Amino acid sequence: MISGPTYVYQCPQCHNLLTRDSLASGNTFHSTWYSDGKLIAPMLPDFPNLTKCKKCNHLFWLNKLKEVGSFYFGDKDKLDWQNADEAEFLSVDDYFRAIELGVTEDKGEEGFVRQQIWWSFNDRVREHRTIFNNEVEESLYVINCMAFIELLNSANENEKMLIAEVYRNMGNFEKCLELITNIRDNELNWIVVKLRSECEKKNRWVILLEKVVQATNGEED
Numbered sequence: 001m002i003s004g005p006t007y008v009y010q011c012p013q014c015h016n017l018l019t020r021d022s023l024a025s026g027n028t029f030h031s032t033w034y035s036d037g038k039l040i041a042p043m044l045p046d047f048p049n050l051t052k053c054k055k056c057n058h059l060f061w062l063n064k065l066k067e068v069g070s071f072y073f074g075d076k077d078k079l080d081w082q083n084a085d086e087a088e089f090l091s092v093d094d095y096f097r098a099i100e101l102g103v104t105e106d107k108g109e110e111g112f113v114r115q116q117i118w119w120s121f122n123d124r125v126r127e128h129r130t131i132f133n134n135e136v137e138e139s140l141y142v143i144n145c146m147a148f149i150e151l152l153n154s155a156n157e158n159e160k161m162l163i164a165e166v167y168r169n170m171g172n173f174e175k176c177l178e179l180i181t182n183i184r185d186n187e188l189n190w191i192v193v194k195l196r197s198e199c200e201k202k203n204r205w206v207i208l209l210e211k212v213v214q215a216t217n218g219e220e221d
């Protein structure tokens, strides 16, 4: 894994500086793939795109801003850049706020945010924590799942698989089984077998699909 430059951005509302690291090269060595589609790859870290200013709470997409500049680890000048806040991933509450405020400007962006909300809750299962702390959280999970399904295209086999998994996570095993029975892509068959088995066991929660031991591109940086 080789780090790239750190990019510097400015909050569009209050001009506070914030930074985001980048990657020059990485690989999927020791990564873990889950049934909700999330890939956790230690050698291929993800950096936030939708974030918030720590000074004024404004929510914005870093990819829609022009960076102020960039620097490499160890550069001696530009101390104000090096001391700037690091952009962080949003909390579930802030993701919901982004949708309410219209920070998501189209269906693609809303789908991205709804998937992040779904994954954030499922992260608690991955980390062996309680998924819902109260009934409000559980109903927010369901509301988000239903809205996410509306944004997916069931004519696409991969998205159909994702819809099936969302239904299973809501405890609707019947609907999950109905959808996976209609998946025709043979490459997805091993996932269909796994999800069917979880439905039979009446397990609704996210499961580990695969642990990747080898790097897919042969690199082990």
Ligand SMILES: [Zn+2]
Pocket (backbone or CB within 6 Å): 011, 012, 013, 014, 015, 016, 053, 054, 055, 056, 057, 058
């Ligand atoms: Zn700000």
